[in-house]
Amino acid sequence: MNVPVFEEYEPACDCPCGGCAEQRRLLAQGLPLRAGGHPAAHGARRALVLVTAAGVALGASGVGASEAGADAALPALGTARAGGTAPSVATAAAPAAEPDPKTPQGASGPLHGRPSAGPSANTSVDTLRRISRADIINRAKRWVSAKVPYSMTKYWSDGYRQDCSGYVSMAWNLDGNEWTGSLSRFGTRINRSDLEPGDILLFHNPSDPNKGSHVTIFGGWTDYTHDYYIAYEQTKPNTRAQSTPMAYWNNSAGYVAYRYNGVTGGTGGSPADTPATAAFPGAKSFGPGAENAHVTRLGEMLVGRGGGRFYDVGPGPRWGEADRRATKAFQQAQGWRGAEADGLPGPDTWRYLVDGLGKDIPKAGAAGPGGTKARPAFPGKDRFRPGKSNSHVTKLGKQLVKRGYGRHYVSGPGPRWGEADRRNVEAFQRAQGWRGSAADGYPGPETWRRLFA
Template sequence: MTVPVFEEYEPAADCGCPGCAQRRRTAAALPVRHGGHPAAHGARRALVLVTAAGVVLSCGVGEAAATAAGRDARAGAEVDPQPVTPQGTVGPLDGGGASGPPPAPGTAQRTTTRTEIITRAKKWVTAKVPYDTTAYWSDGYRQDCSGFVSMAWNLGTNEWTGSLASFGTKIARADLEPGDILLFHNPADPAVGSHVTVFGGWTDLTHSHYLAYEQTRPNTRSATTPMAYWSNSSQYVAYRYKGIVSGASDSGSVTEFPGTGKFGPGADNAHVTRLGQLLIAQGGKRFYKEGAGPRWSDADKRATQAFQQAQGWKGAEADGIPGPHTWRLLVGGTGRKIPAAGAGGSPSGTAAYPGKSFFAPGQSNGHVQKLGAQLVKKGYGTHYAKGPGPRWTEADRRNVEGFQRAQGWRGSAADGYPGPETWRRLFA
């Protein structure tokens, strides 16, 4: 077996090759303890593993090579922007919200509710906070992905992807609820792929996509994202903040679903009032003549059904009685709002989503023709040779795919077959 040779390697300052250029960029941005370059951070030099036979013996290097090969294979393909690294380090707040040093180990964590976490996350989305690993927003938190989560969780310090896990409890992805996070920290090289997002709720019944609140270039955003992320998906771990409370501090809101027995004919309790308030906030005001109240009424049922249908649900999933999924979307404020009366996709509208079964090879119906006409109207009819018709064809699929990709969707989210969200946006 060939014995690997370790040699010191410092990229030449004037070398223009891609390897040296990349090493200089990475090293200049990282602190020494994360592998920073000695010219920027001190006297330490990077060690490079070299083998006389040219055989890679390091698992880490092997994985890096595989990753590089994967990137080459995807060259030219459209992908979602990769998370920006490196991340900032642990530190006190800065800017307008400056505070003292980080709390000592064992110090009691601050408490918060799920609704408060999502509300704070939405503030940065609304403000379009620019991404910057060295700048601090007016609330004192650093403007990178870990600073964003530190802010949303109200930690009082600026953490990084290597320390956030200590503030949470690891959970299964199936147990994710709004306010939890999905974290990928790459200990071998924190500057490669490390990222974290705030989970905002599932956007489909199969739990293949979720609403992600995240800090990335060019600014904070909320977007439907494949589980768990566009890249390094299998390595993201779900965490729940240890300081989360039921919601007593959230103006009387209740996060946990109280059970279907609290709703329906004859029900008279505070949960019905809360349901009505949440539905009104999601666009259901027109169903209530006198506002939300504790006694279950037809207005509650019709508003709940309208909200469920706005998510693209049908049949028993849109029966007007709230279940756990309906409740989570309402409480977290992450579901699609109830459309205005007569708007596309509303229960009484002419363009309500008919279901995926109508759009498949061999299908011929009026929904296919209506879809094609709307695609042409929106400027996505380039693949039609003679115009849209009632029979589903490859031209329909390719036109739908073009529309989906224009929304920024990739992979299975842009397969050319219209789902509830594609239909809603197309007819909006």
């Protein structure tokens, strides 16, 4: 009988069809071991070769023998790949939609357009490029500002691959493009409670690297309970920085925290630039209208001292009310009063933050020098439903207006729950980065806690 001819093809990097998606995944797994490939993937390919050979041999004995051989061989293939039988390129269905985009990635390799001694050459801390935490975050922000499109095959103008691991390679200033299977070699594993800006949260799935594997850059806590943090990540459609549940939306328990071995201490700069960055930049660098790197650094230091609950979306270069409130809370925590606790940093406030002096900002509701008020207890979800009328609805509405989320009110907040309340709550929830049922417009304990933080 005639043996069918199989034609190989190169899958398009952005084609959503099931066939191309499967081929991209297999190509990613087809890396040699020295370049970060997985033994499990190589075992799967060997099984695939055996199955193909068996199928051709059995085909000479007739249709019945061919079908029997295929039925006997396919389970072995599924076991080797640890993922069940492989879908046919011609019949594979498109993968089901997930809450967050998948992040397939390329292999270890040099920077695009530049020679390299080989992938993953820098494995010793003595040969790593030194970089400060502030510089890591600033490098990460460049791609956020540029909205670099996600791609596992394309490279940005700086030579780094436009996927999640290429993004971390860029932020850490590595001399090549790494992937989730090799990034851990450049860092030291730490506890999640010890995370600081510039560290990473890494999930690597060795059995199928392109199924769930992902890495984010930790940008600081957004709340005092450490339930959410600012995640800098490269994902579809482009680079983003947003409030993210610890450790991630999917596979949260599998994420491991790592600290780059070449990072210089604390939130300060490298030894070469410590004097310049540690000096107080001047009162003109802060206050209404200010927008510069000093405001970002102030916010990051305040988050590190317990001020994360004042930020909805994390510290940034533009001075805002969150910066003033966090600064004032830190000043009051030191027992300062009056003009010394006006929410605008002076030389003493800056020195205390840079050198790690004084007391941290107390948790919300704690009785401290700042006299922080305890937020009202969440009254329960049943208070906020159609037809309900009570004082809690009024309190919720007034707080929404106070926080800048009252644009759907026509006549102002009142005791009767209505569509305007729901839409304003939804706007606030979406501002936290929540989607789906987490942003349905009905307040729960977490919405209430953040709204009254």
